[in-house]
Amino acid sequence: MDNLQITRVSKALGLENKILGLRFLVLEKEYNDSLAEEHEGLSLCSLVKLVCRGKSVKCNASTIGCDDAAYAMGLKEVPEYVYSGRKEYEDRKYLSKSIAFQVQNEKKYIPQKIYGAIISPLEEIENPDLVIVIATAKDMMRLTQGYSRYYGVNKNLLSIGVQGICSELVSKPFMNNDLNVSLLSNCCRKLTDFSAGCMGASFPIHLAENIFRGILETVNLTENNIPKKKILERLDSPDELGFEIVMNYDYAIQASKYEEYCEECIKACSNDKEGSNE
Numbered sequence: 001m002d003n004l005q006i007t008r009v010s011k012a013l014g015l016e017n018k019i020l021g022l023r024f025l026v027l028e029k030e031y032n033d034s035l036a037e038e039h040e041g042l043s044l045c046s047l048v049k050l051v052c053r054g055k056s057v058k059c060n061a062s063t064i065g066c067d068d069a070a071y072a073m074g075l076k077e078v079p080e081y082v083y084s085g086r087k088e089y090e091d092r093k094y095l096s097k098s099i100a101f102q103v104q105n106e107k108k109y110i111p112q113k114i115y116g117a118i119i120s121p122l123e124e125i126e127n128p129d130l131v132i133v134i135a136t137a138k139d140m141m142r143l144t145q146g147y148s149r150y151y152g153v154n155k156n157l158l159s160i161g162v163q164g165i166c167s168e169l170v171s172k173p174f175m176n177n178d179l180n181v182s183l184l185s186n187c188c189r190k191l192t193d194f195s196a197g198c199m200g201a202s203f204p205i206h207l208a209e210n211i212f213r214g215i216l217e218t219v220n221l222t223e224n225n226i227p228k229k230k231i232l233e234r235l236d237s238p239d240e241l242g243f244e245i246v247m248n249y250d251y252a253i254q255a256s257k258y259e260e261y262c263e264e265c266i267k268a269c270s271n272d273k274e275g276s277n278e
Contacts, residue, residue: 007123017053026115043064049191058119068166074113088103147207162185221250
């Protein structure tokens with residue numbers, strides 16, 4: 001991944017957290033050879049928070065402190081009572097067994113056996129499988145706009161506020177081979193200090209180049225003068241993003257000009273018809 005592009009996107013959005021990369025490790029040797037930090041007993045949510053601050057971490061079935069995350073990521077075999085949704089039905093989370101099964105099925109747990117995973121700042125990780133962003137609701141909007149510029153409407157967006165990282169930001173985007181946006185979850189927010197306005201997004205690495213390009217290409221189109229001034233304050237030079245920030249220009253202004261043009265065309269056509277009828 002182009003580190004310059006990562007920096008440009010981070011500055012364009014004003015991200016407070018690092019953009020993360022996650023790589024699945026199928027072989028034990030890959031895991032043992034990794035120099036990433038190992039934290040016994042920490043949840044995936046807590047590990048992600050460490051990486052947001054710049055750490056590189058790894059986890060496997062014996063070190064991760066959350067069974068649900070281990071099931072979602074393919075680190076542990078999923079028991080029947082979990083796979084069927086019976087566990088969450090008995091916890092009274094859902095009204096019926098069929099609802100519980102439907103919810104469980106949509107979590108998209110990874111079926112293949114995974115030995116472990118590395119999570120690092122995106123610019124530091126080799127061959128990541130997923131890109132993860134923890135940021136504000138507005139940043140999620142901008143990321144989705146960047147996605148839509150190249151890929152159109154995303155039909156796989158799904159969040160239920162449960163397993164907000166391990167399912168919604170790891171297994172689901174991996175299994176769907178597409179972007180997903182997460183509202184996170186109660187457990188995630190309890191185990192981290194992510195603010196109430198934080199959300200998450202994740203997508204396979206092969207989508208990253210166009211999503212990042214789309215975010216940058218739509219800066220001038222989507223932002224008005226106020227956020228553009230804030231962007232300029234974050235830059236070391238006015239052209240650091242690879243293009244000029246254009247003030248008094250966005251799609252609303254362009255749309256207004258186009259509406260004026262259309263009205264002029266309609267008026268001209270009406271005048272021509274009136275002239276031909278005389």
